[in-house]
Amino acid sequence: MAKNSLTRRQFIHIGTGALAATSVAKVVLQPHLLSAAARPVAPSDTVRFASIGTGVRGCELLEATTHVPGVQCVGVCDLYDSRHTAAREAVGNPGVAATREYRTILDRKDIDAIILAVTDHQHRHIFEDACAAGKDVYCEKPMSHTVEDGFAMVDAAQKNKRIVQIGSQRVSSILYAKAKEIYDSGKLGEVFSINAYWDRNTPSGAWVYPIPPDASEKTIDWNTFLGTAPKRPFDPVRFFRWRCFTDYGEGLAGDLFVHLISGIHYISGTTTIAQRAQSSGGLFHFKEDGREFPDLIETMYDYPDFRLTVRCNLNNAGGEFFAFYGTAGTLVIKDSTLTYKPENTRPEPEGYSTFGWPKELREQYLKEWDQQHPATAALAAKVEDEGESYTTPPGYEDTVDHQANFFNAVRTRKPVTENEMFGNSAAIGCHLSNFSYFNRTAAIWDPNARKIVKG
Numbered sequence: 001m002a003k004n005s006l007t008r009r010q011f012i013h014i015g016t017g018a019l020a021a022t023s024v025a026k027v028v029l030q031p032h033l034l035s036a037a038a039r040p041v042a043p044s045d046t047v048r049f050a051s052i053g054t055g056v057r058g059c060e061l062l063e064a065t066t067h068v069p070g071v072q073c074v075g076v077c078d079l080y081d082s083r084h085t086a087a088r089e090a091v092g093n094p095g096v097a098a099t100r101e102y103r104t105i106l107d108r109k110d111i112d113a114i115i116l117a118v119t120d121h122q123h124r125h126i127f128e129d130a131c132a133a134g135k136d137v138y139c140e141k142p143m144s145h146t147v148e149d150g151f152a153m154v155d156a157a158q159k160n161k162r163i164v165q166i167g168s169q170r171v172s173s174i175l176y177a178k179a180k181e182i183y184d185s186g187k188l189g190e191v192f193s194i195n196a197y198w199d200r201n202t203p204s205g206a207w208v209y210p211i212p213p214d215a216s217e218k219t220i221d222w223n224t225f226l227g228t229a230p231k232r233p234f235d236p237v238r239f240f241r242w243r244c245f246t247d248y249g250e251g252l253a254g255d256l257f258v259h260l261i262s263g264i265h266y267i268s269g270t271t272t273i274a275q276r277a278q279s280s281g282g283l284f285h286f287k288e289d290g291r292e293f294p295d296l297i298e299t300m301y302d303y304p305d306f307r308l309t310v311r312c313n314l315n316n317a318g319g320e321f322f323a324f325y326g327t328a329g330t331l332v333i334k335d336s337t338l339t340y341k342p343e344n345t346r347p348e349p350e351g352y353s354t355f356g357w358p359k360e361l362r363e364q365y366l367k368e369w370d371q372q373h374p375a376t377a378a379l380a381a382k383v384e385d386e387g388e389s390y391t392t393p394p395g396y397e398d399t400v401d402h403q404a405n406f407f408n409a410v411r412t413r414k415p416v417t418e419n420e421m422f423g424n425s426a427a428i429g430c431h432l433s434n435f436s437y438f439n440r441t442a443a444i445w446d447p448n449a450r451k452i453v454k455g
């Protein structure tokens with residue numbers, strides 16, 4: 001802030017800037033037709049699908065499908081028997097066929113598509129088998145457990161010409177579509193700095209899930225859960241809190257960074273993988289429960305055209321936040337509200353260093369500056385630009401829109417935005433973050449070798 005007396009022009013700007021923070025009306029966005037209007041779909045166009053993995057997310061997705069027109073759940077599969085019941089409840093059909101064996105589902109000729117919501121370390125082989133069986137796949141995020149898994153999954157999808165959508169639902173959100181519209185309009189100017197965080201401060205947010213009383217080796221197929229992970233005796237903590245352990249999940253990077261990275265890739269139109277990542281963090285609070293991942297992690301990513309900083313902290317309830325800092329404006333998404341605020345890009349007389357000038361010289365400088373910069377209508381118009389603010393309607397669920405986009409693509413064979421390539425790039429962002437954290441070094445993406453190497 002200039003220390004000398006404010007010019008008239010500076011005063012006007014500061015006045016309107018303060019107004020902008022308070023007077024911009026929030027516009028409530030309207031849901032997409034896909035999910036909101038329940039467009040009728042001819043019975044012959046009904047997509048018949050099954051869900052493999054019907055834990056927490058699988059059940060959420062099943063419930064979401066009940067709001068999507070023209071789809072029918074005809075089978076569910078999970079390794080834990082009580083989840084067959086939970087899935088039937090979620091989909092509202094007590095008679096839907098349930099099995100522990102996913103191949104039974106893939107062998108069925110009456111099934112067009114699979115929702116794959118198993119633990120991350122099981123994504124690859126079921127995904128590959130589903131593609132080979134001719135099923136389209138909605139695969140939960142993060143797409144891959146390892147870099148190698150991701151490229152194998154891309155190959156499987158492309159070789160078998162499947163419609164694949166990865167499950168970072170923000171990519172189908174009406175709020176993110178509005179953010180993308182603003183970003184693409186050029187209103188932000190050039191964006192070199194992006195910042196995102198997702199902080200939670202509850203046991204649930206830190207994956208300290210209760211163990212159901214009926215959990216046992218009788219009700220759970222423990223060996224199949226382990227899959228290619230190291231063999232170990234039945235451990236319900238590992239089964240229900242798998243995100244905490246490197247054998248099955250990717251910690252905060254795989255759970256939450258992937259949503260932030262997917263949202264940023266979508267809004268900014270980024271298709272490249274970050275070139276470099278540097279992480280810092282630690283296990284500060286949840287030290288006693290045997291987890292292997294940190295409860296705080298921050299990663300700085302280098303992309304060709306911008307720098308991105310991402311943080312997840314399980315020790316503060318900061319919520320979800322994105323900011324795109326441009327030369328002409330700032331776009332912020334905080335939970336379900338999007339705000340765009342223009343920068344003051346109007347020419348201004350320099351108002352800091354002249355504080356050290358004698359009054360006479362300062363006034364002469366200001367007078368000459370005014371003469372050289374006559375006010376124009378365009379400049380005056382900019383003073384009126386107070387920015388924009390948007391929110392989603394009450395009860396809006398981007399998961400329903402994401403599901404609707406997938407099933408629509410299954411029907412039309414038109415490509416989706418969050419396909420296997422998109423999902424693979426976002427997941428590699430998570431792997432870069434963890435590689436850097438655990439190796440205490442910068443993580444460099446080598447695109448030719450398709451590997452992460454130490455920096």
Ligand SMILES: NC(=O)c1ccc[n+]([C@@H]2O[C@H](COP(=O)([O-])OP(=O)(O)OC[C@H]3O[C@@H](n4cnc5c(N)ncnc54)[C@H](O)[C@@H]3O)[C@@H](O)[C@H]2O)c1
Nearest residue numbers: 053055056057058078079080117118119120122140141167
């Ligand atoms: N998009 C989102 O917002 C979101 C939210 C939560 C979870 N997820 C993702 O969804 C997936 C599932 O997470 P969750 O929270 O539901 O975990 P969960 O532990 O509640 O459920 C996973 C289920 O997968 C089943 N499973 C594992 N291997 C299997 C196999 N070979 N055959 C059949 N079933 C198998 C397990 O029995 C378990 O019930 C993960 O990839 C996770 O990252 C996404």
